[in-house]
Amino acid sequence: MRVTRTLAGLGTALLLAGIAACGGSSNGGGDATNGAGKTINVLIGVNNIYPDQQRKWFTDVSDAFKKDTGATVHFDTFASANDELTKIQTSVLSGQGPDIYALGTTFTPTAYATKAFVELTADDWNAIGGRDRFVPATLGISGPDKSHEVGIPFASRPFVMAYNKDMLAAAGIDKPADSWDGLLEQAKKLTGGGKYGLAIGYADSFDPWKFIWAMSVQAGNPLVKDKKAALSDPSTVKAYQTYLGWLATDKVVDPASVGWKNAQAVAAFGQGKAAFLPMVSASSKVTLDKSSVAGKYDYVTMPTIPPGMTSLGPGGVAATSILSGDNLVVAKYTKNKALVLRLIKYLTSAEQQDSYYKTFGELPTNAEEAKKLQSDPALSAIVESASKSVGTPFNGAWSQIQLALVDVVVQSIPSISKGQLNEAALNGLVQKAQSTAQSALDKAK
Amino acid sequence: MTGTEVVRRSEQTDRRAPDKPSRRSITQRQRPLWMLAPGGVLVLVVIVIPLLLALWISLLDLDQYSIREWIHAPFLGVKNYVEAVTDSDLLHSVWLSVFYAVLVTVVTTPIGIVAALATQQAFRGRGLIRSVFLIPYVLPAFVVGTIWRIILQPDGVANRTLGHVGIHPGLWLNGPKSFWTLVLIQIWASWPLIYLLALSGLQAVDPQVHEAAALDGADWWSKLWHIIGPYLRGPVALAMVIAFLHNVNNFTLPFVLFGVPAPDDVEVLPVLTYVESFQNFRFGLSAAMAVCSLVLVAIPIIVYLRAVRLDTADDPDTRRREA
Numbered sequence: 001m002r003v004t005r006t007l008a009g010l011g012t013a014l015l016l017a018g019i020a021a022c023g024g025s026s027n028g029g030g031d032a033t034n035g036a037g038k039t040i041n042v043l044i045g046v047n048n049i050y051p052d053q054q055r056k057w058f059t060d061v062s063d064a065f066k067k068d069t070g071a072t073v074h075f076d077t078f079a080s081a082n083d084e085l086t087k088i089q090t091s092v093l094s095g096q097g098p099d100i101y102a103l104g105t106t107f108t109p110t111a112y113a114t115k116a117f118v119e120l121t122a123d124d125w126n127a128i129g130g131r132d133r134f135v136p137a138t139l140g141i142s143g144p145d146k147s148h149e150v151g152i153p154f155a156s157r158p159f160v161m162a163y164n165k166d167m168l169a170a171a172g173i174d175k176p177a178d179s180w181d182g183l184l185e186q187a188k189k190l191t192g193g194g195k196y197g198l199a200i201g202y203a204d205s206f207d208p209w210k211f212i213w214a215m216s217v218q219a220g221n222p223l224v225k226d227k228k229a230a231l232s233d234p235s236t237v238k239a240y241q242t243y244l245g246w247l248a249t250d251k252v253v254d255p256a257s258v259g260w261k262n263a264q265a266v267a268a269f270g271q272g273k274a275a276f277l278p279m280v281s282a283s284s285k286v287t288l289d290k291s292s293v294a295g296k297y298d299y300v301t302m303p304t305i306p307p308g309m310t311s312l313g314p315g316g317v318a319a320t321s322i323l324s325g326d327n328l329v330v331a332k333y334t335k336n337k338a339l340v341l342r343l344i345k346y347l348t349s350a351e352q353q354d355s356y357y358k359t360f361g362e363l364p365t366n367a368e369e370a371k372k373l374q375s376d377p378a379l380s381a382i383v384e385s386a387s388k389s390v391g392t393p394f395n396g397a398w399s400q401i402q403l404a405l406v407d408v409v410v411q412s413i414p415s416i417s418k419g420q421l422n423e424a425a426l427n428g429l430v431q432k433a434q435s436t437a438q439s440a441l442d443k444a445k
Numbered sequence: 446m447t448g449t450e451v452v453r454r455s456e457q458t459d460r461r462a463p464d465k466p467s468r469r470s471i472t473q474r475q476r477p478l479w480m481l482a483p484g485g486v487l488v489l490v491v492i493v494i495p496l497l498l499a500l501w502i503s504l505l506d507l508d509q510y511s512i513r514e515w516i517h518a519p520f521l522g523v524k525n526y527v528e529a530v531t532d533s534d535l536l537h538s539v540w541l542s543v544f545y546a547v548l549v550t551v552v553t554t555p556i557g558i559v560a561a562l563a564t565q566q567a568f569r570g571r572g573l574i575r576s577v578f579l580i581p582y583v584l585p586a587f588v589v590g591t592i593w594r595i596i597l598q599p600d601g602v603a604n605r606t607l608g609h610v611g612i613h614p615g616l617w618l619n620g621p622k623s624f625w626t627l628v629l630i631q632i633w634a635s636w637p638l639i640y641l642l643a644l645s646g647l648q649a650v651d652p653q654v655h656e657a658a659a660l661d662g663a664d665w666w667s668k669l670w671h672i673i674g675p676y677l678r679g680p681v682a683l684a685m686v687i688a689f690l691h692n693v694n695n696f697t698l699p700f701v702l703f704g705v706p707a708p709d710d711v712e713v714l715p716v717l718t719y720v721e722s723f724q725n726f727r728f729g730l731s732a733a734m735a736v737c738s739l740v741l742v743a744i745p746i747i748v749y750l751r752a753v754r755l756d757t758a759d760d761p762d763t764r765r766r767e768a
Contacts, residue, residue: 082723089723092512092513093515110509113510115510115513116512116513205704205705255599256598256600258616258619259599259601259618396509396510399725400726403706403720410706410707411709413619414616414708417615417620444510
């Protein structure tokens with residue numbers, strides 16, 4: 001019986017926690033330069049775009065670190081966000097597992113809330129080469145404030161918008177609009193003949209909240225402030241109306257996109273069926289360069305003027321993207337903290353960040369290395385978006401708020417697929433999300 | 446002699462054979478029960494202790510803030526249960542899960558029995574057909590969910606094919622139709638379980654009984670109802686209980702088909718429990734929901750055990766009373 005097994009599984013994990021607690025492991029320091037016979041375990045997301053290169057990178061890092069310290073680095077991968085969550089929870093509960101985790105930036109607040117990861121002291125930062133070695137913006141989601149940081153920026157994946165240069169030129173549009181309303185007008189012009197202005201993954205588990213968050217922040221509503229949720233604020237309702245309206249009433253999106261994940265939106269753009277593809281990172285380049293739009297597309301930052309406005313809202317921030325990428329966090333239970341910090345110093349060095357960027361296309365967080373890329377015109381939009389990215393609220397309840405934001409879109413899909421955007425129904429869903437978010441914030445510690 | 450008489454005589458013969466209480470009593474006294482100890486320890490460590498811990502968790506305010514030192518998580522008593530019932534989607538999910546599980550079980554039962562009857566008599570290609578029948582059942586739920594998710598996309602094969610004949614069904618994976626999508630796919634994937642157990646029941650029918658019925662001139666319906674029916678009753682009842690439990694606890698199929706957050710129409714109990722635990726980090730609340738699920742699935746098990754008296758079947762006293 002699944003329920004029994006679920007209960008039993010949960011209990012077994014707790015049992016392990018008890019056994020681990022009896023073991024009384026200590027967070028030993030140790031000599032960073034003598035790691036002979038020791039193994040550092042790293043958990044990192046699997047790279048489905050470059051699987052072979054990722055395996056080689058694992059070997060290269062391990063070999064280099066062994067040469068340097070004598071210690072072996074063992075990499076383990078997680079396949080999805082759910083897989084990542086399960087592994088983190090099991091390790092946190094049992095007090096054993098990877099020494100280093102590469103976490104998505106938006107999960108860092110939740111990780112911080114568990115108190116299972118090392119809060120970096122000045123000495124710790126010095127051990128990894130200093131806080132100054134990182135691009136300042138990338139430190140925006142390392143902790144609630146400078147003195148309570150757990151996340152060490154490792155890779156930057158800002159979101160941008162791809163656009164089809166040929167389609168825009170044919171419609172007489174010289175460049176993508178810098179406002180969401182302007183983008184909609186352009187999308188309307190570009191819709192017709194089986195092609196659509198926008199490619200959107202409405203069924204994606206993450207994309208929808210990023211749109212709603214960006215439009216809200218630009219209008220001056222950060223969604224969470226002083227432990228108060230503001231999901232039912234008119235700016236957020238307007239964001240939902242805009243995002244859902246693209247399909248329901250404006251008809252600038254393929255009706256089939258109510259079933260699309262992000263990858264299917266990328267595929268539609270790659271087939272030349274859409275003019276704009278917002279909310280993609282540089283990793284989409286690999287797919288698009290092999291598609292029919294290779295050489296015909298470019299990236300640009302997403303609009304920063306919120307819907308219904310001609311400039312930023314009062315208190316609004318011109319956020320081009322969430323602060324996206326990976327942070328490295330160190331488990332408190334590690335017995336080789338000095339070696340772990342040495343490995344992180346190596347991974348965030350200019351040389352390694354250069355190699356990582358060249359292999360996987362992910363932007364460096366190392367300031368020295370990032371500076372070199374600023375002059376590359378092919379990367380201008382992505383580098384610009386990296387510098388204008390804004391961190392999502394640093395609160396342990398953020399994962400729940402994300403889910404509540406996406407739930408509004410999920411439950412709206414039946415009506416928008418019929419071309420309806422019922423205001424009362426939308427308000428009801430938004431109120432429910434607000435209540436869920438506030439109740440999660442009330443429990444936040 | 447009618448078919449019913451044949452069965453009664455057969456049952457009487459069966460009952461006489463094992464009815465030797467004195468020998469069984471001696472054997473019982475000498476049973477080396479200590480040999481069960483390793484299995485008992487395993488059950489204790491793998492099931493009983495974790496189950497008790499999970500029951501304990503359901504009484505705690507265990508979340509992302511207290512998980513690392515779970516033993517110190519605030520004790521809430523039954524507050525998680527109260528919240529689950531009054532301030533969550535639990536009751537809606539229970540209703541969905543039970544309705545869905547009953548529907549699937551009721552529909553798959555006749556399909557499974559008919560398929561078993563159809564492949565009972567030997568014919569050319571029977572082995573192949575029996576193998577084909579098992580394909581939906583041996584496919585992992587993840588694969589079934591992924592394949593159907595692709596087929597049922599708004600611009601997928603199903604809608605395109607139906608569109609050619611003028612039918613435009615709209616959304617399968619969200620909205621009110623999503624519930625029926627889940628029911629239909631689960632029927633497709635799970636009927637072979639009933640088929641398998643019904644087939645085992647059919648194979649237990651003594652050929653002599655068939656011969657006796659034929660000699661008595663019993664017609665097709667009489668044979669099915671009065672002779673084969675009683676043999677099938679046990680295995681099919683068991684299959685229905687197992688099918689119901691599988692359905693009510695089915696997590697993988699709705700999770701893969703609809704993702705999370707799930708559309709309201711398919712937010713079945715296992716998905717709700719998962720979301721509370723692994724998305725919202727409300728481990729205490731989720732454990733309370735899981736305990737509620739456990740109560741839910743225990744009901745048909747108890748009813749079944751009472752009905753077939755599996756729990757007392759080896760009790761010599763009971764056997765004596767039955768004889």
